[in-house]
Amino acid sequence: MEGKCVSDASVNKSVPSGWPEAILFDLDGTLIDSVPDIAAAVNELLSGDDLPVVSVDAVRGMIGNGVKKLVERAYASVGTQYEGDALNAATDRMMGIYGKHLTRHTVAMPGAVELISSYHRAGVRIGVVTNKPEAFTHEILRHFGIDGQVDVVVGGDTGPARKPEPDMLHHALSVMGVAASRALMVGDSPADIGAAKAANMASVAVHGGYTNVPADELGADRVISSLLDLPAAIEALRPAALAQG
Numbered sequence: 387m388e389g390k391c392v393s394d395a396s397v398n399k400s401v402p403s404g405w406p407e408a409i410l411f412d413l414d415g416t417l418i419d420s421v422p423d424i425a426a427a428v429n430e431l432l433s434g435d436d437l438p439v440v441s442v443d444a445v446r447g448m449i450g451n452g453v454k455k456l457v458e459r460a461y462a463s464v465g466t467q468y469e470g471d472a473l474n475a476a477t478d479r480m481m482g483i484y485g486k487h488l489t490r491h492t493v494a495m496p497g498a499v500e501l502i503s504s505y506h507r508a509g510v511r512i513g514v515v516t517n518k519p520e521a522f523t524h525e526i527l528r529h530f531g532i533d534g535q536v537d538v539v540v541g542g543d544t545g546p547a548r549k550p551e552p553d554m555l556h557h558a559l560s561v562m563g564v565a566a567s568r569a570l571m572v573g574d575s576p577a578d579i580g581a582a583k584a585a586n587m588a589s590v591a592v593h594g595g596y597t598n599v600p601a602d603e604l605g606a607d608r609v610i611s612s613l614l615d616l617p618a619a620i621e622a623l624r625p626a627a628l629a630q631g
């Protein structure tokens with residue numbers, strides 16, 4: 387990775403001929419490394435119930451299917467099964483705790499901010515499709531200065547069924563007026579690649595995110611070691627994508 391960087395030149399080389407017209411990015415584990423803030427919030431939540439705290443590594447494996455699932459998994463990991471009203475109440479508490487510190491320790495993944503800016507400048511529509519709540523996502527994108535370059539944000543509470551269902555991806559594409567065959571999904575977990583496949587979209591999996599299934603085994607069309615390799619992956623995918631129509 388050392389020495390690599392994202393430049394308008396590398397991005398422009400990767401978008402000369404109309405594919406992709408849109409790129410949909412997952413958020414947690416793909417564009418941002420948010421686990422330090424999420425783990426801190428989980429541990430504040432558990433401590434508030436006099437339960438033991440959990441490790442950052444353990445929390446990393448709980449992220450990707452929305453806040454409620456995260457809370458259910460966190461309590462289960464310390465031997466407490468929550469469901470129904472109790473789970474809803476704990477999820478509300480988690481939203482309150484995490485919502486106060488969305489970006490204290492969170493950093494952008496290498497190349498993420500530059501890529502979004504460059505593809506936006508190159509005329510590619512950008513979507514962020516995350517199981518995280520939409521308002522949190524906007525605040526995080528604002529923090530990193532890229533809210534204005536993202537054409538659509540679809541969050542776990544926006545309405546459409548969450549990833550791995552294809553609905554959030556369909557929603558983002560319909561807002562942008564782009565066909566699935568002209569778009570690419572970039573993500574780190576089974577939810578992202580599963581949703582892309584269900585939506586008949588090309589997909590790229592990025593190593594180093596939050597997934598219990600290794601990136602190589604997600605079934606993505608390409609696997610990259612970091613976002614810095616996205617322009618090259620796009621160039622490699624383009625001929626087949628254009629041939630497909």
Ligand SMILES: O=C(O)COP(=O)(O)O
Pocket residue numbers: 412413414415449450451452453515516517518519542575
């Ligand atoms: O599960 C979440 O809250 C968010 O995860 P995602 O951004 O990877 O979809």
Ligand SMILES: [Mg+2]
Pocket residue numbers: 412413414415416450573574575595596
């Ligand atoms: Mg993710």
